[in-house]
Amino acid sequence: MQNNSHLLNKYNIVKQGAVFKAFQLVLENSLDIQNLKPHEQLRVLWKAYKDSCPNNNNINGKIFEAIIATVMLENGIGPIFSQANVVFVPNVNFDLIVYSKEFGPISISAKTSLRERYKQADLEAVSLKYVHRKARCYLVTMDKPEAIRLEKKLKEGDLLGIDDIVLGDEASFDEMIEFLGSISLEKPKAVEIIKSFYVYDVVQNDK
Structure with missing residues (x-):
């Protein structure tokens, strides 16, 4: 079976530097992901990363984002939008965002492990929903014990912004992909910061 090195040029997700080299190694050392379910695709690529690259906290998260984006694109x-800013949501860089006609922005927070990081993801989700009321927010992780704990928090109402906790290598990831595939995704239209029928301004006196 062929490896996945062709995906590097196909999607051009990672541009340069250490992350590019690590992701190139991941794709070269993983088997063909076609005909696999989305969570199986993610599992294959993540295993290739863990097996091929030394653990590096500075790179882990960026590779995880790249893997999620690759699997999403492979599934249409x-x-x-990666490391995205949203108008009127200040000081937040969202890991991944898609934009839908039905819900507006849908954020995907990618966390290889959680610990206290879920609080940041939840705060970002609250900030997004404060402006875009119908927005949906997912937290995708590989940390199963913490995901189970957060599922309990979600059911008890302790998470204010996150809509769903998704395990990247289990069926919940397939469900997220299926949902995203069922709605209309598009590039958002340019937003005018101020729009008005009339504009009143100071008249400058001619000198």
Whole structure:
């Protein structure tokens, strides 16, 4: 079976530097992901990363984002905005965002492990929903014990912004991909910061 090195040029997700080299190694050392379910695709690529690359906290998260984006694109989900800023949501860089006609922005927070990081993801989700009331927010992780704990928090109402906790290598990831594939994704239209029928301004006196 062929490896996945062709995906590097096909999607051009990772541009340069150490992350590019690590992702190239991941794709070269993983088997063909076609005909696999989305969570199986993610599992294959993540295993290739763990087996091929030394553990590096500075790179882990970026590779995880790249793997999620690759799997989404392979399943027809796009366009995807990476490290995205949203108008009127200050000081937040969202890991991944898609934009839908039905819900507006849908954020995907990618966390290889959680610990206290879920609080940041939940705060970002609250900030997004404060402006875009119908927005949906997913937290995708590989940390199963913490995911189970957060599922309990979600059911008890302790998470204010996150809509769903998704395990990247289990069926819940397939369900997220299926949902994203069922709605209309598009590039958002340019937003005018101020729009008005009339504009009143100071008259400058001619000198």
